[in-house]
Amino acid sequence: MSKRHSAKYKIDRRLGENIWGRPKSPVNKREYGPGQHGQRRKGKMTDYGQQLRAKQKLKGYYGDLSEKQFRKIYEEANRRKGDTSENLIGLLESRLDAIVYRAKFVPTPFAARQFVNHGHVLVNGRRVNIPSFRVRPGDVIEVKEKSKQLALVLEAAQSAERDVPDYVEVDHNKMTAKYVRTPVLGDVPYAVQMEPNLVVEFYSR
Template identity: 65%
Template sequence: MTKRVEAKHKIDRRLGVNLWGRAKSPFNNRNYGPGQHGQQRSKPSDYGIQLRAKQKLKGYYGNISEKHFRRLYQEAVRRRGDTSENMIDLLERRLDAVVYRMKFVATVFAARQMVNHGHIAVNGKRVDIPSYRLKDGDELSILGEMKENVNVLAAAQLGERDVPDYMDVDHKSMKGKFIRGPKFADVPYPVQMEPNLVIEFYSR
């Protein structure tokens, strides 16, 4: 178990938001930061605002590494069009993010674990790389006995979130299709995300 997974319940309180909109979030009961100075509030600088926006977006996708996150930013810059829109498109094409969006699991951390353990196939081929990038029209399926796993079946029934319209899912067969890359406005974030501030942070 990585430190990122062990610390996932602290992320909400550190950032001051219920990042994934979960009923079990500790932020629901203690809506201030951890530690003896957690309740102290100070006005952040422009840099602090940009940093927090980056931490929220990075944390939402399972607190992916800074090195990988910066690479995504660099690729978003190289692509044509709006850089912040490109960044969201790249993040939403990650295999672990799509497994989470399709409600095959309850959390993005569980999605990463499911992919790592080889329980997901893309277009019929097993893929065990969470950062694997999906293309429009790619089809996903859960492999073997994992289709009947109690946690997978429970995740499909969660009322905390819905499957977005840029993908299609059949929870009876545990299969789904990534229809298209989304625009920022299409992504059902439970909290306000500010990818434009993330771009400003890295372009300083």
């Protein structure tokens, strides 16, 4: 689907976790990393290693964001009042591609990025093709009329693989979603434990 679609399972294997909770993930069969040295016994991870891993996991989850993009989001989270780690999650979840994924309009974050890029999504009635577009509470996201019958969309909407979180209200008959509020970490249905506090420590060194 997108430039990293074929590599998404490599991210799972590299991290040793099925970060999206997908049944086809190779981690379900092999929990060790890829490559000839993947089965080597790993020593105890340093604090830096744990922080780096937490950052890679969060970056990977949202479609393998670039370091530049991710750092920019962190810096904004740090500037805002309140808990930086909670701000970071709120900013990541308010990305347009993240909401398209949460609303089950597409099956993966990678597909969400491409779906937005290709102009299939409207925000408050206007076409937006920037995946990182910041959606605000109250905004209405809609799949473009011509795109509502795409097999990708219909299959994702009917999938029982994951549920829509309560901070997104969805009508799959009309293919519309409303972003109700900015979530906190505990609201977000991650398949694995995310540790944004370690990401904050990583950038605060």
